[in-house]
Amino acid sequence: MTYDALIVGAGYAGAVAARRLAEDGNQKVLVLxxxxxxxxxxxxxxxxAGVLIHQYGPHIFHTNDKRVFDYLSRFTKWxxxxxxxxxxxxxxxxxxxxxxxxxxxxxxxxxxxxxxxMEAAFGAEEGxxxxxxxxxxxxxxxxxxxxxxxxxxxxEIAAIAGYVYEHVFVHYTMKQWGQTPEEIDPATTARVPxxxxxxxxxxxxxxxxxxxxxxxxxxxxxxxxxxxTVETGVDALERLDLADSAVKLDGEAFxxxxxxxxxxxxxxxxxxxxxxxxxxxxGFETLPQDYFQSHGTVNxxxxxxxTRITEFKHLTGQEKPGVTTIMKEYSRSYTGADGEIPYYAxxxxxxxxxxxxxxxxxxxxxxxxxxxxxxxxxxYNMDAIAARAxxxxxxxx
Ligand code: FAD
Ligand code: UDP
Numbered sequence: 190m191t192y193d194a195l196i197v198g199a200g201y202a203g204a205v206a207a208r209r210l211a212e213d214g215n216q217k218v219l220v221l222x223x224x225x226x227x228x229x230x231x232x233x234x235x236x237x238a239g240v241l242i243h244q245y246g247p248h249i250f251h252t253n254d255k256r257v258f259d260y261l262s263r264f265t266k267w268x269x270x271x272x273x274x275x276x277x278x279x280x281x282x283x284x285x286x287x288x289x290x291x292x293x294x295x296x297x298x299x300x301x302x303x304x305x306x307m308e309a310a311f312g313a314e315e316g317x318x319x320x321x322x323x324x325x326x327x328x329x330x331x332x333x334x335x336x337x338x339x340x341x342x343x344x345e346i347a348a349i350a351g352y353v354y355e356h357v358f359v360h361y362t363m364k365q366w367g368q369t370p371e372e373i374d375p376a377t378t379a380r381v382p383x384x385x386x387x388x389x390x391x392x393x394x395x396x397x398x399x400x401x402x403x404x405x406x407x408x409x410x411x412x413x414x415x416x417x418t419v420e421t422g423v424d425a426l427e428r429l430d431l432a433d434s435a436v437k438l439d440g441e442a443f444x445x446x447x448x449x450x451x452x453x454x455x456x457x458x459x460x461x462x463x464x465x466x467x468x469x470x471x472g473f474e475t476l477p478q479d480y481f482q483s484h485g486t487v488n489x490x491x492x493x494x495x496t497r498i499t500e501f502k503h504l505t506g507q508e509k510p511g512v513t514t515i516m517k518e519y520s521r522s523y524t525g526a527d528g529e530i531p532y533y534a535x536x537x538x539x540x541x542x543x544x545x546x547x548x549x550x551x552x553x554x555x556x557x558x559x560x561x562x563x564x565x566x567x568x569y570n571m572d573a574i575a576a577r578a579x580x581x582x583x584x585x586x
Pocket of ligand 2: 276300357358359361362365377378379380381488490
């Protein structure tokens with residue numbers, strides 16, 4: 190069998206590009222995937238208790254890109270779901286507002302921090318007063334980043350910024366990145382701003398939801414096309430050979446386009462040194478109860494060694510009385526050890542410069558395209574990757 194295009198990886202990048210090339214470009218596409226399944230990090234499956242879980246971390250779909258939403262909607266119906274997150278933290282002074290103390294003595298409020306969070310944190314009256322002050326300070330904005338808020342010189346606004354920094358951002362960010370909010374890429378904390386409203390949704394996008402039957406069936410349908418061959422459990426690097434600006438597959442010259450969605454450093458044998466990443470350890474627990482927590486995700490923004498707990502039934506809407514599965518996320522440095530997954534690129538000038546060397550190497554191969562969160566060393570959401578995959582495939586048709 191000869192193929193017109195080769196795609197490495199069957200996550201969002203690989204699957205969306207494969208379908209578009211196969212269907213609209215009438216190209217015969219070979220997709221090689223190292224894992225035993227398709228879907229990349231968005232893969233979901235039933236656990237031993239029959240609860241639908243996300244094996245590689247909680248994935249909630251959201252986008253403002255109508256083309257991406259319409260494209261994916263060909264392969265799935267959607268469950269209407271708007272993600273809401275609360276922070277859970279120990280009270281600074283549990284005696285101060287006894288009437289508002291939770292049963293477990295902890296404080297909880299919406300994240301992104303909003304005007305309701307302010308009232309939970311400072312008390313109803315004081316919180317409302319500070320909320321008005323904040324709205325007056327940023328009259329034309331619906332949100333403000335924590336780093337911007339911290340630059341405000343008004344003493345009361347600075348005190349709010351200090352509170353939010355301490356109770357929402359600094360400890361969580363240290364757990365997630367091993368660095369403070371100032372030390373990491375500002376775009377990262379800007380993903381979770383301070384909201385100048387009572388809107389408690391985690392995402393503001395026009396289209397939000399969960400694939401009705403899960404992500405994996407959506408990927409299976411997307412890849413189900415007569416022009417697409419998917420081989421799972423196959424490490425493409427064992428079959429690919431890159432030398433002298435030419436690509437070989439199984440020892441034979443491969444002249445068609447190659448879309449590579451794995452790690453850029455690994456593709457070139459780490460010749461300039463490994464790119465730094467954060468990895469995650471997931472602690473799954475199945476419990477004999479209907480629900481464990483009030484929200485899909487609870488962020489432990491101050492204490493605890495995990496960043497957040499997700500309870501999948503809230504996300505998926507699965508009705509399964511008497512049992513639920515939760516997942517704790519523990520972040521640490523990626524070492525490259527067997528079985529570790531590089532989940533997050535660590536965006537900073539040094540790492541970007543190292544990545545640029547691999548990109549320049551890839552550019553020596555006219556048929557080779559680096560696409561995706563790993564291959565491009567970026568912090569992309571699912572919709573952004575789908576949009577890039579469509580755009581790249583467009584350019585090849
Ligand atoms: P991946 O999903 O990583 O797919 C790459 C695939 O390539 C993998 O399956 C891998 O096995 C395969 N591969 C690599 N090397 C080889 C090789 N040599 N041979 C064969 N196959 C190979 N985005 C959202 O929009 N909403 C969310 O709620 C959200 N939550 C997230 C939570 C976590 C914990 C993480 C880590 C990410 C989250 N994301 C979320 C981002 C989302 O996971 C990515 O945008 C998306 O998975 C990127 O798709 P991709 O195809 O680029 O990469
Ligand atoms: N963040 C935080 N506290 C929170 C939520 C987020 O400090 O309660 C910061 C943290 O640095 C995190 C970043 O904001 O890495 C982005 O959060 P997001 O939820 O978008 O991360 P993801 O879901 O992609 O892991």
